[in-house]
Amino acid sequence: MKILIISWLLCFSNAIFAESSSPSDSVYQVGDTWQTESGQSIQLESLAGKPQVIALIFTGCSNACPIIVESMKRVEKKIPENLRNHIGFVLVSLTPETDSIQSLKVFAEKKGLNQNWKVLRGNNELVRALSNALNSRYKIVKDGDVAHSNTVTLLNSRGQIQVQASGTSTGVQPIIDAIGKIHPSPSIDSTP
Amino acid sequence: MANITAGEYRPLFLSTDSPVVNVSSFRIDKAPVTNREFQKFVEKNPRWQRNAVPSLFAEQTYLSHWVETDSKSAPNPTDFEKPVIYVSWYAAQSYCQAQQKRLPTVAEWEYVAQASFIQKDGGQEKGYNQKILDWYAKASKQTPSEVGKDEPNYWGVHNMHGLIWEWTEDFNSNLISGESRDDSSVNKELYCASGSAGAVNPSDYAAFMRYGFRSSLNAKFTLGSLGFRCALDGND
Numbered sequence: 001m002k003i004l005i006i007s008w009l010l011c012f013s014n015a016i017f018a019e020s021s022s023p024s025d026s027v028y029q030v031g032d033t034w035q036t037e038s039g040q041s042i043q044l045e046s047l048a049g050k051p052q053v054i055a056l057i058f059t060g061c062s063n064a065c066p067i068i069v070e071s072m073k074r075v076e077k078k079i080p081e082n083l084r085n086h087i088g089f090v091l092v093s094l095t096p097e098t099d100s101i102q103s104l105k106v107f108a109e110k111k112g113l114n115q116n117w118k119v120l121r122g123n124n125e126l127v128r129a130l131s132n133a134l135n136s137r138y139k140i141v142k143d144g145d146v147a148h149s150n151t152v153t154l155l156n157s158r159g160q161i162q163v164q165a166s167g168t169s170t171g172v173q174p175i176i177d178a179i180g181k182i183h184p185s186p187s188i189d190s191t192p
Numbered sequence: 193m194a195n196i197t198a199g200e201y202r203p204l205f206l207s208t209d210s211p212v213v214n215v216s217s218f219r220i221d222k223a224p225v226t227n228r229e230f231q232k233f234v235e236k237n238p239r240w241q242r243n244a245v246p247s248l249f250a251e252q253t254y255l256s257h258w259v260e261t262d263s264k265s266a267p268n269p270t271d272f273e274k275p276v277i278y279v280s281w282y283a284a285q286s287y288c289q290a291q292q293k294r295l296p297t298v299a300e301w302e303y304v305a306q307a308s309f310i311q312k313d314g315g316q317e318k319g320y321n322q323k324i325l326d327w328y329a330k331a332s333k334q335t336p337s338e339v340g341k342d343e344p345n346y347w348g349v350h351n352m353h354g355l356i357w358e359w360t361e362d363f364n365s366n367l368i369s370g371e372s373r374d375d376s377s378v379n380k381e382l383y384c385a386s387g388s389a390g391a392v393n394p395s396d397y398a399a400f401m402r403y404g405f406r407s408s409l410n411a412k413f414t415l416g417s418l419g420f421r422c423a424l425d426g427n428d
């Protein structure tokens with residue numbers, strides 16, 4: 001929680017890669033302001049404070065993306081009772097130009113995502129930077145389709161990469177295992 | 193910056209009947225970003241100082257060719273006009289953004305790079321590819337020489353070949369095709385002998401090398417032969 005508050009205080013700048021209070025290797029170093037499916041503007045660092053399961057998705061896609069979301073839901077179902085509501089789920093749009101806040105909202109409703117989930121959109125540069133930080137690759141191909149890595153990442157409460165797994169129903173098992181090992185200490189931190 | 197007019201670019205690894213990429217008009221720096229220019233950026237943006245940069249954004253060798261003075265690192269004055277190297281993709285991207293510019297895409301970069309001294313597409317020109325390959329074959333010198341000293345190409349752009357490799361915005365997206373279920377979507381046809389025979393221009397071995405090099409990179413890599421230049425939408 002402390003980290004979260006400090007993050008908020010320090011994050012006045014809007015510039016990409018602005019000063020950050022996150023650890024040097026934290027994905028949250030990418031920073032900047034993102035919009036949620038509910039139209040809220042949030043700093044990337046506001047995701048700090050609890051572990052997050054994060055993936056890049058293309059809301060218009062018909063193949064891998066639903067699989068990623070379903071796989072993340074499987075992770076959610078397997079969270080131990082005492083950790084419910086202490087693990088966040090984040091989906092980041094790879095196509096912010098076509099994904100309006102409204103379409104993210106529709107997507108979230110269609111998928112039945114609860115309050116532990118966020119669907120984010122940023123600008124193209126930010127998305128590319130975040131994708132690189134998550135070791136993911138993507139390419140906008142013809143007809144507005146997107147070819148992308150099918151990776152789901154577990155970040156600890158400071159945004160450091162803990163586990164990366166393939167976003168298929170069996171592929172996410174390493175993330176389920178890692179969450180199972182988190183001890184619900186006051187800070188809910190998965191850092192050893 | 194040099195004005196580049198719109199045109200078509202056919203990625204070399206696609207077959208002759210695959211669609212070409214339309215490159216819209218844009219501007220590109222006439223030469224790679226120099227140490228001096230990058231130093232000015234770092235002075236204004238201390239986060240990109242060698243000792244301050246987050247490890248997420250750059251490897252240990254970031255700006256390692258600069259000299260330490262008063263806890264700050266700076267390029268040697270004799271290197272001012274040489275291209276900045278040992279910079280990560282994040283650093284390059286942030287630099288361009290600070291100039292209200294952006295990194296060129298692979299398609300844009302290759303489109304400019306295929307020009308010879310006298311025409312937009314030098315690919316079929318006698319000796320054009322050989323000249324590039326001759327450079328690739330040379331062992332790298334200690335540091336690259338100063339920018340802008342070579343003969344400019346058709347667009348008035350310097351150093352597209354023969355000085356350094358350059359970052360592009362989407363450097364790591366070349367090998368993906370179609371939608372991926374388990375990261376197996378790399379375009380296997382590009383590998384080894386299986387695909388080159390079907391490529392548009394199998395003789396453009398130099399371009400194959402660039403594609404191979406780019407896809408081996410990670411955004412935080414910092415290498416002694418890798419710099420960048422910036423681009424901007426539209427013409428003046």
